[in-house]
Amino acid sequence: MISYLQGAILGLLQGIAEPFPISSLGHGVILPRVAGWDIHQNDKFFLSFLVATHLATALVLLGFFWNDWKRIVGGILRSLKQREIRADDPDAQLGWRLVVGTIPVGIIGLLAEKPLRHVFASAPSAAAFLFLNGVMLFAAERLRRRAADARALAAMEATADADARLSKLTWRQSAAIGTAQAIGLIPGFSRSGATMSAGLVAGLDNEDAARFSFLLATPIIGAAALLKIPDLLGPDGDGVRGPALLGAVCAAVTTFFAVKFLLRFFETNRLTPFAYYCMAAGAALTVAFAAGA
Amino acid sequence: MSGSRTLPLLAIFGGVVLILIGIVYFIEPAHSLPSFFPGHVGTGDAAYAHHHVKHGIAAVVVGLGAFAYAWFSTGPAGSAAGTDTDAGAGTGHSPAR
Numbered sequence: 001m002i003s004y005l006q007g008a009i010l011g012l013l014q015g016i017a018e019p020f021p022i023s024s025l026g027h028g029v030i031l032p033r034v035a036g037w038d039i040h041q042n043d044k045f046f047l048s049f050l051v052a053t054h055l056a057t058a059l060v061l062l063g064f065f066w067n068d069w070k071r072i073v074g075g076i077l078r079s080l081k082q083r084e085i086r087a088d089d090p091d092a093q094l095g096w097r098l099v100v101g102t103i104p105v106g107i108i109g110l111l112a113e114k115p116l117r118h119v120f121a122s123a124p125s126a127a128a129f130l131f132l133n134g135v136m137l138f139a140a141e142r143l144r145r146r147a148a149d150a151r152a153l154a155a156m157e158a159t160a161d162a163d164a165r166l167s168k169l170t171w172r173q174s175a176a177i178g179t180a181q182a183i184g185l186i187p188g189f190s191r192s193g194a195t196m197s198a199g200l201v202a203g204l205d206n207e208d209a210a211r212f213s214f215l216l217a218t219p220i221i222g223a224a225a226l227l228k229i230p231d232l233l234g235p236d237g238d239g240v241r242g243p244a245l246l247g248a249v250c251a252a253v254t255t256f257f258a259v260k261f262l263l264r265f266f267e268t269n270r271l272t273p274f275a276y277y278c279m280a281a282g283a284a285l286t287v288a289f290a291a292g293a
Numbered sequence: 294m295s296g297s298r299t300l301p302l303l304a305i306f307g308g309v310v311l312i313l314i315g316i317v318y319f320i321e322p323a324h325s326l327p328s329f330f331p332g333h334v335g336t337g338d339a340a341y342a343h344h345h346v347k348h349g350i351a352a353v354v355v356g357l358g359a360f361a362y363a364w365f366s367t368g369p370a371g372s373a374a375g376t377d378t379d380a381g382a383g384t385g386h387s388p389a390r
Contacts, residue, residue, distance in 0.1 A: 083368025103358055110347040227347075 007243025015254025021193030033123035058222035093167030101178020129188020131282025137275035140197030311356030318349030
């Protein structure tokens with residue numbers, strides 16, 4: 001079972017690691033092993049606990065971008081009424097790009113989440129994938145600088161409004177960025193890291209890639225948590241609801257500050273520091289686990 | 294039948310089929326699913342009474358996506374256009390095109 005202290009620590013970690021491109025799932029697998037806790041990725045009580053922390057994360061993301069979501073949903077409804085996604089309606093353009101980006105990963109998540117979780121549930125594999133996550137972030141920054149079409153980039157950055165810039169993504173790019181989230185089903189790979197990386201490769205700057213990543217995260221994390229709420233409320237949640245509630249509160253607090261920090265951070269910074277962290281931590285932990293630590 | 298009408302009609306047909314498949318997943322346990330459905334198991338399997346709700350949700354979501362495709366591609370912008378291109382940046386096109 002999970003103690004209240006463990007619940008609080010895991011909640012704080014989830015809130016930070018979910019929006020940061022460093023894999024919350026990977027850290028959730030590695031931390032119990034490093035701390036010597038008897039908590040494993042596939043334990044039913046741990047899965048029930050994760051429902052609460054993920055729901056808290058999704059609710060904070062929804063609240064953080066509430067005004068944006070009101071505009072986006074309004075844009076989607078408007079376009080359905082008009083039977084047209086008008087070029088001069090960035091809310092509808094962005095909204096449907098989020099839909100197009102969410103459907104593929106939703107399908108993949110529904111069908112592949114359980115098998116992937118069983119295959120890659122160990123701390124050593126999470127450490128190895130954390131290293132590869134760092135490589136992915138590093139490569140995305142390099143690729144962006146090399147491959148970015150100078151004219152397209154200049155045109156995008158010349159557009160003052162962030163949503164208008166995001167609505168210039170093609171449908172294929174939106175689907176590709178959204179589908180990249182699926183790699184986050186593997187503990188060690190970061191969902192937000194994958195979407196930010198794909199966004200950079202598609203020509204977005206770091207700030208827009210982060211914003212698109214957070215908007216994409218809200219429905220997918222929220223839907224996944226809502227779908228599993230019966231696990232938390234059923235017999236699998238017996239004895240874990242108290243720590244889960246505490247963990248959810250902790251996750252909510254840290255998610256709020258993490259998102260606030262990252263949106264400001266990416267105005268002027270890149271993914272590179274997170275890439276170095278993931279590569280260093282992943283390599284060190286892989287060696288430590290191999291040595292029997 | 295013109296090419297511009299064929300795809301929306303196929304999308305509507307596909308959407309209806311997918312939503313029906315989704316309903317079957319919701320109401321039938323794994324052993325009662327048609328044998329060609331992913332997730333079908335025999336009555337001897339431990340998961341024979343399991344309902345594949347996730348498969349059902351996936352089918353319904355894709356079905357709704359097909360309806361959205363048909364809805365936009367037969368709207369004012371969809372009907373006016375002729376070519377099938379990657380609807381890109383701010384063109385005002387539907388995702389279907």
